[in-house]
Amino acid sequence: xxxxxxxxxxxxxxxxxxxxxxxxxxxxxxxxxxxxxxxxxxxxxxxxxxxxxxxxxxxxxxxxxxxxxxxxxxxxxxxxxxxxxxxxxxxxxxxxxxxxxxxxxxxxxxxxx
Amino acid sequence: xxxxxxxxxxxxxxxxxxxxxxxxxxxxxxxxxxxxxxxxxxxxxxxxxxxxxxxxxxxxxxxxxxxxxxxxxxxxxxxxxxxxxxxxxxxxxxxxxxxxxxxxxxxxxxx
Numbered sequence: 001x002x003x004x005x006x007x008x009x010x011x012x013x014x015x016x017x018x019x020x021x022x023x024x025x026x027x028x029x030x031x032x033x034x035x036x037x038x039x040x041x042x043x044x045x046x047x048x049x050x051x052x053x054x055x056x057x058x059x060x061x062x063x064x065x066x067x068x069x070x071x072x073x074x075x076x077x078x079x080x081x082x083x084x085x086x087x088x089x090x091x092x093x094x095x096x097x098x099x100x101x102x103x104x105x106x107x108x109x110x111x112x113x
Numbered sequence: 114x115x116x117x118x119x120x121x122x123x124x125x126x127x128x129x130x131x132x133x134x135x136x137x138x139x140x141x142x143x144x145x146x147x148x149x150x151x152x153x154x155x156x157x158x159x160x161x162x163x164x165x166x167x168x169x170x171x172x173x174x175x176x177x178x179x180x181x182x183x184x185x186x187x188x189x190x191x192x193x194x195x196x197x198x199x200x201x202x203x204x205x206x207x208x209x210x211x212x213x214x215x216x217x218x219x220x221x222x223x224x
Binding site for chain 2: 032034036041042043044045046049051090092094099100101103104105106
């Protein structure tokens with residue numbers, strides 16, 4: 001069975017500080033991994049994806065994530081937080097048949113001035 | 114380029130009334146289509162997915178049903194809404210790649 005765990009339902013950082021959002025997955029086969037961002041009352045926007053190429057993946061808005069197979073992790077980072085990064089972030093995993101995504105419960109990022 | 118539409122954007126319905134939410138995708142053919150629900154303070158729950166016209170897979174038993182009458186149209190319905198049906202409904206699609214692309218969502222409030 002596949003599952004995704006996001007540690008911390010709420011994370012608060014100061015503007016300019018490092019952003020680290022944690023995601024661990026369980027999968028019986030090598031998965032595809034994704035991070036999405038959701039602003040209030042909007043749909044989800046793809047930030048980045050891992051599809052078995054480079055383990056360090058760069059996405060939009062300065063975010064990146066590193067796939068670590070030994071730790072079954074796919075943590076999202078950004079060196080310097082902006083106020084506009086305040087949103088909810090979802091980690092997701094899918095398998096090669098593409099029919100299903102498994103989402104984490106989400107992490108709300110608050111950025112303090 | 115591909116575009117996904119959902120309507121209505123917001124909906125307020127009384128308990129026991131019917132529901133029809135529509136999702137259409139433009140600029141692609143034979144996509145996989147998905148309906149998700151976000152309840153307040155909770156993550157995304159996959160409700161239904163479809164790999165083709167008339168092909169619907171249900172993830173959880175509930176008060177809702179889905180249909181795919183055309184290749185790029187996906188409809189979520191209910192005959193009688195419950196209070197617990199309130200939430201933010203998201204439609205998504207995939208085509209050749211693994212990533213899903215989401216629509217703008219419909220906010221449903223059942224009173």
